[in-house]
Amino acid sequence: NGKNGTINGYKNESLNIAVVGGGLVGSLAALHMGKRGHNVTVYEYREDIRTAELVIGRSINLALSVRGRTALREVGLEDKMLKHGIPMYGRMIHNIDGTRNVIPYDRNSNQAIYSVGRKYLNEILITATEKYPNINLKFNKKMSGGKVEKGEVHFVDTSTQQEETANADLIIGCDGAFSSVRREFLKKNAFNYQQIYIEHGYLELCIPPAKDGEFLMPANYLHIWPRGKFMMIALPNQDRTWTVTLFMPFENFDSIKSSDELLKFFETFFPDSIPLIGEERLVKDFFKIPAQHLMAVKCRPYHISSKCVLIGDAGHAVVPFYGQGMNAGFEDCTILSRLFNKYGSDLEKILNEYSETRWEDAHAVCDLAMYNYIEMRDLVNKKSFLFRKAVDDL
Numbered sequence: 334n335g336k337n338g339t340i341n342g343y344k345n346e347s348l349n350i351a352v353v354g355g356g357l358v359g360s361l362a363a364l365h366m367g368k369r370g371h372n373v374t375v376y377e378y379r380e381d382i383r384t385a386e387l388v389i390g391r392s393i394n395l396a397l398s399v400r401g402r403t404a405l406r407e408v409g410l411e412d413k414m415l416k417h418g419i420p421m422y423g424r425m426i427h428n429i430d431g432t433r434n435v436i437p438y439d440r441n442s443n444q445a446i447y448s449v450g451r452k453y454l455n456e457i458l459i460t461a462t463e464k465y466p467n468i469n470l471k472f473n474k475k476m477s478g479g480k481v482e483k484g485e486v487h488f489v490d491t492s493t494q495q496e497e498t499a500n501a502d503l504i505i506g507c508d509g510a511f512s513s514v515r516r517e518f519l520k521k522n523a524f525n526y527q528q529i530y531i532e533h534g535y536l537e538l539c540i541p542p543a544k545d546g547e548f549l550m551p552a553n554y555l556h557i558w559p560r561g562k563f564m565m566i567a568l569p570n571q572d573r574t575w576t577v578t579l580f581m582p583f584e585n586f587d588s589i590k591s592s593d594e595l596l597k598f599f600e601t602f603f604p605d606s607i608p609l610i611g612e613e614r615l616v617k618d619f620f621k622i623p624a625q626h627l628m629a630v631k632c633r634p635y636h637i638s639s640k641c642v643l644i645g646d647a648g649h650a651v652v653p654f655y656g657q658g659m660n661a662g663f664e665d666c667t668i669l670s671r672l673f674n675k676y677g678s679d680l681e682k683i684l685n686e687y688s689e690t691r692w693e694d695a696h697a698v699c700d701l702a703m704y705n706y707i708e709m710r711d712l713v714n715k716k717s718f719l720f721r722k723a724v725d726d727l
């Protein structure tokens with residue numbers, strides 16, 4: 334292996350790789366490829382997240398689980414993330430009468446998922462790429478088109494409007510749910526594509542720390558207020574705040590037009606959360622930005638020729654109820670890396686096998702995430718006979 338530039342008899346050469354999108358998955362993909370010695374350039378639409386203001390409307394924290402941890406471990410970043418993350422050992426259910434009960438994730442070995450900050454995670458990943466002289470970061474570069482089947486991508490610099498073309502051996506499309514790379518796939522034959530917007534949206538609220546600077550609720554749980562047709566959840570942050578996310582049909586969001594209506598709604602459905610969030614903050618945050626849409630994408634195949642592949646949300650955007658969108662995108666990096674181990678730099682073999690073997694799991698995560706919304710907002714609180722009836726009624 335590795336002798337004369339081969340792996341398992343396949344050529345193993347250094348490739349020029351263009352990573353489109355420097356979000357969570359793009360920056361991790363760059364690390365995985367950079368670690369292998371390839372020349373990687375990351376083209377990111379936004380400015381450098383390390384110096385940018387926090388973007389409102391995007392989930393502030395995420396649940397990191399085993400899939401994601403494995404991919405982070407492979408680039409030496411798992412421990413750092415776990416040190417920052419807050420373990421959540423189960424769900425803490427908030428009942429309408431103010432009582433709470435715990436449902437552990439694992440009764441035997443105390444496994445946990447970790448609440449991690451999106452910005453922190455992205456920053457650590459981007460900073461880690463700087464250790465590799467063969468990884469080059471380019472910010473404010475928006476992909477505008479290209480001939481991806483030939484390894485060609487066009488970018489526009491969002492500050493100077495200057496155009497730039499990259500010619501790469503491999504383009505890795507990691508530009509998220511509304512992927513521009515994927516748009517090029519849609520122009521080709523035999524590309525299967527499905528996009529679904531669900532009728533529910535989400536809005537983020539915040540529970541501040543207590544007066545003594547500590548958490549206002551038990552920290553090591555994912556808190557859920559299941560209310561049948563809708564729900565609210567809360568994940569802990571390092572600064573002792575909670576990011577609270579309300580998921581609800583848009584018609585319910587639209588029916589709340591004034592602060593009185595909002596407070597009445599919360600008094601009816603989430604009474605114990607009002608003193609935690611605080612009336613003033615609740616009203617301010619609720620009306621700050623409109624509820625955001627949630628979308629799922631399934632597509633297949635994930636590659637074109639031996640030049641371009643889609644990973645992360647660009648290949649499989651999922652609704653967030655299974656907490657696996659980022660984790661599945663991180664796992665894409667692990668799988669691609671293993672295929673490079675198997676086939677050296679033979680991109681035809683690598684991309685074919687990636688597409689063939691990845692879609693079933695990715696589509697399954699998409700379906701499980703849709704199902705888990707019903708589990709979290711409704712079934713989590715039901716006795717087994719009611720649970721069965723609710724599933725039958727689906």
Ligand code: FAD
Binds near residue numbers: 378653656661662
């Ligand atoms: P993104 O994070 O969308 O990054 C794409 C990047 O590409 C961005 O930086 C963007 O600026 C850039 N880009 C876009 N267009 C272009 C272009 N034309 N040219 C160049 N660059 C471009 N997942 C979990 O695993 N656990 C959770 O708990 C969880 N919670 C979530 C909660 C909510 C409310 C939501 C909405 C999602 C949640 N997710 C969760 C899903 C997770 O956010 C996504 O799966 C993850 O962000 C996907 O990463 P990505 O890098 O593929 O895409």
